[in-house]
Amino acid sequence: MSNTYRSFGLAAAFAVAALVGGTLLSAVSVSGGLSALAPGDWAAIRFTLWQAALSALISVALAIPVARALARRQFPGQRLLITLLGAPFILPTIVAILGLLMVFGRSGWLNALGGGLHLPEFSIYGAHGVILAHVFFNLPLATRLLLQGWQSIPEERLRLAQSLGIRGWTLFRLIEAPMLRAVCPGAALAIFLICISSFAIALTLGGGPRATTIELAIYQAVRFDFDLGRAGLLAMMQLAITVTATLLALRIAIPDSMGAGMDRRITSSSRDGILPDTLAIAAASLFLLAPLAALAVRGLPHVMELPPAVWSSAMRSLMVASASTLFCVLLSLAIALAAAGGGRRGVLAETLGMSALAASPLVMGIGLFVLIRPVQRPDLAALPVTALVNGIMAVPFALRALIPAVARVERDYGRLAASLGLTGWSRLRLLILPRIRRPLGFAAGLAAALSMGDLGVIALFADGESATLPLQVYRLMSSYRMDQASAGALLLLLLSLGLFWICDRGGRKDVDA
Amino acid sequence: MLTLDNVRLSYDDWHLSVDMEIPAGARVAILGPSGAGKSTLLAAIAGFLPLTTGRILWQGQRIDTTPPAARPVATIFQDNNLFPHLTAAQNAGLGLRPNGRLSGPEGDRVKAALARVGLDGMGDRKPGALSGGQQSRVALARAILQDRPILALDEPFSALGPALKDEMIDLVKDLATEREQTVLMITHDPGDAVRLGGSGAIVADGTVSVPVEAETLLSDPPPELRAYLGER
Numbered sequence: 001m002s003n004t005y006r007s008f009g010l011a012a013a014f015a016v017a018a019l020v021g022g023t024l025l026s027a028v029s030v031s032g033g034l035s036a037l038a039p040g041d042w043a044a045i046r047f048t049l050w051q052a053a054l055s056a057l058i059s060v061a062l063a064i065p066v067a068r069a070l071a072r073r074q075f076p077g078q079r080l081l082i083t084l085l086g087a088p089f090i091l092p093t094i095v096a097i098l099g100l101l102m103v104f105g106r107s108g109w110l111n112a113l114g115g116g117l118h119l120p121e122f123s124i125y126g127a128h129g130v131i132l133a134h135v136f137f138n139l140p141l142a143t144r145l146l147l148q149g150w151q152s153i154p155e156e157r158l159r160l161a162q163s164l165g166i167r168g169w170t171l172f173r174l175i176e177a178p179m180l181r182a183v184c185p186g187a188a189l190a191i192f193l194i195c196i197s198s199f200a201i202a203l204t205l206g207g208g209p210r211a212t213t214i215e216l217a218i219y220q221a222v223r224f225d226f227d228l229g230r231a232g233l234l235a236m237m238q239l240a241i242t243v244t245a246t247l248l249a250l251r252i253a254i255p256d257s258m259g260a261g262m263d264r265r266i267t268s269s270s271r272d273g274i275l276p277d278t279l280a281i282a283a284a285s286l287f288l289l290a291p292l293a294a295l296a297v298r299g300l301p302h303v304m305e306l307p308p309a310v311w312s313s314a315m316r317s318l319m320v321a322s323a324s325t326l327f328c329v330l331l332s333l334a335i336a337l338a339a340a341g342g343g344r345r346g347v348l349a350e351t352l353g354m355s356a357l358a359a360s361p362l363v364m365g366i367g368l369f370v371l372i373r374p375v376q377r378p379d380l381a382a383l384p385v386t387a388l389v390n391g392i393m394a395v396p397f398a399l400r401a402l403i404p405a406v407a408r409v410e411r412d413y414g415r416l417a418a419s420l421g422l423t424g425w426s427r428l429r430l431l432i433l434p435r436i437r438r439p440l441g442f443a444a445g446l447a448a449a450l451s452m453g454d455l456g457v458i459a460l461f462a463d464g465e466s467a468t469l470p471l472q473v474y475r476l477m478s479s480y481r482m483d484q485a486s487a488g489a490l491l492l493l494l495l496s497l498g499l500f501w502i503c504d505r506g507g508r509k510d511v512d513a
Numbered sequence: 514m515l516t517l518d519n520v521r522l523s524y525d526d527w528h529l530s531v532d533m534e535i536p537a538g539a540r541v542a543i544l545g546p547s548g549a550g551k552s553t554l555l556a557a558i559a560g561f562l563p564l565t566t567g568r569i570l571w572q573g574q575r576i577d578t579t580p581p582a583a584r585p586v587a588t589i590f591q592d593n594n595l596f597p598h599l600t601a602a603q604n605a606g607l608g609l610r611p612n613g614r615l616s617g618p619e620g621d622r623v624k625a626a627l628a629r630v631g632l633d634g635m636g637d638r639k640p641g642a643l644s645g646g647q648q649s650r651v652a653l654a655r656a657i658l659q660d661r662p663i664l665a666l667d668e669p670f671s672a673l674g675p676a677l678k679d680e681m682i683d684l685v686k687d688l689a690t691e692r693e694q695t696v697l698m699i700t701h702d703p704g705d706a707v708r709l710g711g712s713g714a715i716v717a718d719g720t721v722s723v724p725v726e727a728e729t730l731l732s733d734p735p736p737e738l739r740a741y742l743g744e745r
Contacts, residue, residue, distance in 0.1 A: 412593045415561050420659075421582025426612040434598040 004424055006345055009338020012331045013352035019392055020359045023367025024239060030370050031232030038230065040209055044217040045237055047210065051127060052195035055134035056188040062135065063142035063187070064180065066284040069277035070143070071150035081285065082147070085140035090446065090500050091493070092453025093137075093200040094470045098477060098489040099291030100124065100133055100205075102298055109294060129205035130213075134198065138191040140288060145190070149183035150176070168273075189249050196241055197360035200455040204474065214238045215362040215456075222366060222460055232370070235363040246358050295493075299486030310488050313472035314495065317452055320387045320468055321499060324451035327391035329444050332398035337432070339399070340406035350403060357396045361456035364389050369460060382461035386468065390451035397450075398443035405439040406432060441507015445500035452496040469495070515558070515663065515695060520567035520577075522550065522557055529553060531721045533714075537572070537662065540689060540696040540711025541724050544703060546741050549716045551699045552591075552667055558697065559588045559665050571663070582611070587661040589669040594652040595640045601627060601651045602636030608658035626654040630684065646677045650684070657688060664689060666698040682708045703731050703742065717741065 070082065088096070103109045104124040111121055124132065153175060161171055199215035206212060212220070214234050221231040332353070339350035368389070372381050409432055417431050433440070455470040462471055469492045476485035515535040522529045529550040535541055543551050556562040558569060560581035569577035571585050581588075587608070595604045599613075606615050606623045615623065627636050630650040640648050649669055656664055666685065670678045682698075686709055689696045698709060706713040712724035717737040725735075734742060 413596065415556075415581075415588075416590060416593060416596075418561065418581040419559060419586075419588045420607050420655075421580075421611040422607065423582075423611070430599070430607070430613050431596060434596075 005334075005337040005428075006341060006349075009334045009336070009341075009349045010345060010352075012334035013338065013349040016331060016335070016392055016395055017352040017355045019388070020355050020364065023364045023371070024235070024359070025367070026370045027232045027235040027363060027367040029232070030228045031236055032229030034233070036227075036229045036233050040212065041214075041217055041230065041234060041237075043209055044212045044214050044234070045241075047127070048196055048198075048213045048215075048238075048241065051130055051134070051211075051213070052192045052198070055131050055138060055195045056191040058131065059135050059138040059142040059191050060146075060184050060188045062139055062284075063146050064184075065276065065280040066139070067143045067146035067150060068176070069280040070147055073274075073277050073281070075281075081281075082144070084288070085144050087497075088137045088140050090449035090453070090496060091137075092449075092455070092470055092489075092496050094204070094455050094473050094477075095295065095453070095489045095493045095496075096136055096291065097133060097201060097204045098299075098473070098482075098486055099295040100129075100136060101477075101482075102294035102486070103291045104129075104132065109290070125205055126208075127206065127211040130198070130201055130211055133201045133205055134191075134195050136288070136291070137201075138194060139284065141194075142187050142191060143284070145187040146180070146183055149179045153179055186249075189245070193242075193245050193249055196245060197238065197362075199362055199459075200470075200474075203455075203459070204477065214241070215360060218362045218366055219460055222369065228366075228370060231366050235366050238360055238363050239358070242360055243358050292493075295486055295489055298483065299488075299490035302483045302487035303490060306484060306487050306491065309467075310469070310472050310476075310484070310491070313467050314469045314491060316383060316466065317469040317492075318495065318499075320383050320390070321448045321452040323384075323387040324390040324394070325444050325448040325499075325503070327387065328394045328398055328447040328451075329440070331391070332395050332402055332443060333440070335395070336399055336402035336406045337428075339403050340410055350399065353399050354396050356392050359393065361389055361393060361454070362460065364392070365457035365460040368457075378461045379463040379466055382458060382463075382466040383468075385461055386454065386458045387451065389457045390454050391447065394443075394447040394450050397446050401439040401443045401446075402436065405436040409435040438507045441504050444507075445503035448499035448503055449496045452499055453492065514570075514572060516568075516570040516573075517558075518568040518570065520557065520569060521565045522553055522562065523565040524553075528719050529716070529721070530719060531567075533721060533723060535695060535697075535724065537695055538693050539724070540686065540709050541698070542703075542706030542709050542711065542713045542727060543697060543699045543716060543721075544701070544706060544713055544738065544741065545716035547701070549718075551716045554716060554721065555588075555665050555667050555697060555699055558584075558663075559586045560584045584663075585661050586663045586665050587656040587659040588665045589649075589652045589656060589667065591668045591671065594669065595648055597640050600637050600639050601632060601643065601647075601654075604640070604651055605636075605654040605658055608655035608660075623654075623658065626657045627651070629657060629688075630654045645673055646681065649673070649681055653681075653684060653688065657692075660692075661694075663695045663697065666696070668699050668701070671701070678705070679708055686710055703727075703738075707731060715741070 070078065101108060101124060104122060106121065106123065114122060157175060161175060166174060197215055198213050199219065202211065202213040202216040203219065206216065214237055218231045218234045218238070221227045221234060335349050335353040339346045339353070368385050369378055372378060372385070413431055417427055422431060453470055455474060458468050458471050467475065469488065473485050473488040473492060476488055514537055517531045517533050520531045531554065543554065545551050553562060557564060560579065564577050568575055576584050602623050603613060605626055607613060609615065609619055609622065624636060627633065630653050632647060632650050632654065635643070635647070643651065652669065664685070670681045673681060682705055685696060696709065696711065700706065706727040709727070711727060713727045713730040714724040715722040715735065715738050722735065722737065730738065
C-alpha cells in the first residue's frame, strides 16, 4: 500500500477525530460547574440510563421467540421479512414516530379498537411511549442478532439431538440457552448504546420531568433557556455515559448485524411449537408493519396537497444528504485505504475513524453551536453543520463495510498489483474502486439515508427558513396537522429509501465475478 | 545470470537458505514437497518478501532492494492472475502501462500479444467469460508485454487438465525461447520439469539443490526427490 494513501487516510482519520474532539472541547469550554445543573437534569440522566436499559431488555426478550421462530420455520416471504428487519436502521425516526402515533396515538387504531370495547384510553406520550418507540426500532435489530446466533449453532449438533430424541425444553436448555447466554448481552448492550443518545423520540413522545433524555435536555437548555453552560455540562455527562458504554461494548463483543441473511436453515421437521412460532412471527410483523401501513393510509391521499414549504424542505434535505454522503464516503474511503494497509498507522487510522461512535449528534451540535455563534448566525449555518455532523456520524458504519472489503482486495490482488507497478491513483481507479463497488454503494446508501432522516442537530440550529424535511414534518406534527405530517413523513420515507436504493443499486450494477 | 548470494529466508522457526546461480536463458523447474518454501523462494525473487540476509543479483546488479515492479521479473501467480472487472485486453495492457491508458500503437501491441498466445479477437472478453486455459493465456500475454528477462511462474497451470497444462507449458517454452527469457516455474509434477525442457531444482529440508538437467533428475533422483516422489 502506497504511502500517499496512508497519509491521506491518516489525515482523514485525524479530521474525524478532530471534529469529534474539537466540538467536544468547545462544548466543555462553556460548561459551568456541577451546580449549573438543574434538578431536572439529574432526572434526565437517570431517565436516560433507565429507559435505555429497559428498551434493551424488552427488545432482546421479545426478540427471542421471534428469532427462534424465524430460525426454525420456513414460510413464503421469510427472506423478505428478514431483509425488512434491517430496514429500521435507515428508517427516519420521525416516520416511525408518526406511524406509531397512527396506531397507538389518541385517535389511533388501538384506541379505536379499545374504545369499541369500552377500554380506558391508551396514551403514547410519556416514558412508556419512548420505550415503545425504542422497542419498535430495536426489536428488529435484536431479532437479526439472535437469528445469527441460532444460525451459528452447528447443524450436526441439532441432527445429533434429533437422533437422540432430544426435544422441547431439553433441547432449548442443552443447545439454545448456551447460545443465548453468549449472544444476548452483546445484543442488549448494542441497543443500550443506541438508546442512550436518543433525541428525536424523546423530543416527540417524551419530555417533561419524567421522560427527558440528556440529549433532549441539551436541546432545551440551548433552545428555550439559552443556558450554554448547562448545555455544555450536560454534553459532558452524555459523553461520559457514551464513552463508558462504548468501552464496555468493546469488551463484550457486539455481534455485527450488517448484511446478515438466511444462509443456512435449521428447519425443524417437527410440528412441535408451530403455534407459538406462528404467533411470534405474526405478532412481530404486525407490530412492525402496522404503523407504516397506518401512516401510508393516512398520508397517501394528502401527498399532493403538501404546502410548498414541505417541498422546499425536501429539496434542502436532498442537498444536505448529498453533501453529507459525499463527505462521509470520501473520508471513509481514505481511512479504509489506510486502515487496510495494517501496521500501527493502519490501526491508528481505524481507531480515530471509529471515534465518531462515541460522539452524539447533540453533543457535536452544541460544540459547533458554540464555535459558530461568534462568527455566524446559527440558523444560517444550519444546513452545512447538519451535513457535516451527519457525514461524520455515518463514518463508523461506512468503515465497517469498507475496511474488510479493501483488505480483501489487497489480500487477493495486492501482489499482482505490486508486480505490475499499479500504484497511487491508477491502483485506486483500476483495482480498488471497481472491486469495492458493492460495499461502497452500500455505505453511500447508509450515509444518504441516515442524513436524509436525521432529526437531531438540525433542530438545534434551524429556524423557519432552513428546516429540513424531518424537521418540517416534526413541526407539522407539533401543530397537530396530522394529515400533512403523515403525507410529509411518507414523502420522507420514500426519499430516504429511494436514496439508499439508488446508491446500493449503483454498487451492484454489472459487477463481474 | 541470476545470483542468489547466501540468501536466507526466515519465518518464525522456519528457514530456507539458498546459494545458487542460474544462467540467463535457463529454464528451471522448482520441485519439492508443499511447505518446503517453493513459493516463498519465488516471492523473494519477485520482490514480495524481504530477505532475512543475503543478496539477489541479476547480471551483477543488486535487485533485492527494489520494489516488485522495478525488478526484471514478470510473475504469474497460482490464482487471482487477472482483475475480473477488466477485459482481457485491459488486463494484458497493464503489462505495458500500469495506468491502463494505452496509445494507439500500444493498443496494437496488446492485440498482437493476445494473438500470439492464441486469443485473437477475444480482447473484449472479461475473465469470467474465458476458460481457465484462456485466462492463463491472458496472463502470458501480459507477461509478453511486460518484457522482463525473468518469467516467474507459481504453479499457474495446476488447476488445468493434463493436456491443457502440457499445451500451456509448451507455450511458455516457446515464448521464453523467442525472447531469451529465464524461466523459473514451480510445479509439483516432475513431468512438467521434463516438458519445460530445462533443469530442475529441489526445495527441501531448508535448502535448494543445485539445478540438474530434468531428464537426469528423474532417471536418477537424489534422495530428497526420491522421498518426495516415493518409490515407483
